[in-house]
Amino acid sequence: MIEAKFEKYTLIFEKPSGTSRGVLTTKDTYLLHLREVEKGNNRGVGECGVFRGLSFDDVPHYEEKLKWLCENINLDKETLKEELRDFPSIWIGYEQAVANLLYGEALYFPSDFTDGKDSVTINGLIWMSDREEMIRQIEKKIAQKYSCIKLKIGVDLESELDILRMLRLSFPKKVLEIRVDANGAFSYDKAQMVLEQLALRDVHSIEQPIKARNISQMADLCRNSPIPIALDEELIGVVEPESKRQLLQDIKPQYIILKPSLVGGFSGSDEWIEVAESLGIGWWITSALESNIGLNAIAQYTYTKNNPIPQGLGTGMLFVNNFQSSLILKKDKLYFEKSSKVCF
Structure with missing residues (x-):
């Protein structure tokens, strides 16, 4: 019972x-x-x-x-x-x-990760702010030896593009992978221009350039974009496995971004991964502002999926009243410290 x-x-x-x-x-x-x-x-x-x-x-x-x-x-x-x-x-x-x-303890998916034998590589997340603050965030992540950073864009595009240009002058793409996330900020027409500008700055990919549920426009962008496009919000609310397959077949994105808390949990994420891989679509997993309890479980799950590219699991330090974490960060590697226990 x-x-x-x-x-x-x-x-x-x-x-x-x-x-x-x-x-x-x-x-x-x-x-x-x-x-x-x-x-x-x-x-x-x-x-x-x-x-x-x-x-x-x-x-x-x-x-x-x-x-x-x-x-x-x-x-x-x-x-x-x-x-x-x-x-x-x-x-x-x-x-x-x-x-x-x-x-028991802080375990959800026991593995070499939870035994402290391996790690998960993550990207460094840069939040939207004024120009000076975004540059400070970037400098800090680079000093911490991140090989991949992700910038939120779509508020002050001119400033954001200039930051990307300056970043590339110092760090070529073989040294630093740059991802951007628009959260659906652009119109279809504006997105086409943005994609061209991002390509000039050797950006790896863009998440959700236009709002979700504009299937034909998103498909057109994915088909013609000079850089890979990743679906994020587009996946939310798509529940049935066949609907997931139909969406990816219709849009044909280069990547999908899985937030387990938003797309059906671990079992729902498994369904998305199975469909994406069958269609030759890449993917990675990100957290969605969970506390350290949820972040810990998602990190353990992510490790079991054997995806070597940087994952989006770096949000645990955003909160002043978070729970004690079993996760520790060394450069851009996330480790599980077995002696720690999540407090709740």
């Missing part, structure tokens, strides 16, 4: 963090706690990392669905999965909590 409860937790950013959607100062998340009554009170925790304004399941009755899960936690997995199909952030919290209940 398993007992379940949830609690709301508000993460506070150390610095206001800018995206093309606005500036973030706080982020609400939910922790799902499980207790196995009949087996020595074993406990597990998972994070239901809803992302307000972006998550498919950002709905008024979100907490009601969490309450339903706690009251029905002992139903079989397939029944719960079907009921939570439209609540990916709750489903991944369940997946995490069940795995943690099984393995």
Whole structure:
């Protein structure tokens, strides 16, 4: 018999963090706690990392669905999965909590990573800000020996393009990989110009140049772009496996970006990866502003997928009131420190 409860937790950013959607100062998340009554009170925790304004399941009755899960936690997995199909952030919290209940401490996906024998390479994330602050962020990541950085763009394009130009003068593409993320900031016509300008600066790829659900326009951009395009928000809310395949066949992107909390948890991410690889489409995994609890679980999952390119898992240090982490960063390598325990 398993007992379940949830609690709301508000993460506070150390610095206001800018995206093309606005500036973030706080982020609400939910922790799902499980207790196995009949087996020595074993406990597990998972994070239901809803992302307000972006998550498919950002709905008024979100907490009601969490309450339903706690009251029905002992139903079989397939029944719960079907009921939570439209609540990916709750489903991944369940997946995490069940795995943690099984393995204990801060473990979700035991591997050489959690044994401290291997690492996950990550990109350095540069948040939108004024020119001087973005340059400071970039200089810090380069000093920390990152081989790949990702810049949020779409607020002050002229300044952002100039920063990229200056960056390339000092760091050619064989030394530094540059990714950019527009979060759907550009119109179709503007995006075509932006893609050309990014190509001149040897940018590796751009995430979501136009808003999601403009299938024909996105397909046209992917077909003609001088640099690879990665789908991100485009994947949110696409639930059925066949719908996932149809979307990727229609658009034919070069990459997809998987945020497990937004695209159906670990099982949903597995479906996306299977479809993408069958179509010759690349992918990588990123966090979505989870606390260290969710970030830890996602990092462990990511390692098991054996993808050697830099992953987007570097958001754990953004919050002043985060939980103790089992993850440590050495240059651009993320390691799991087995002696640590996540506190919750």
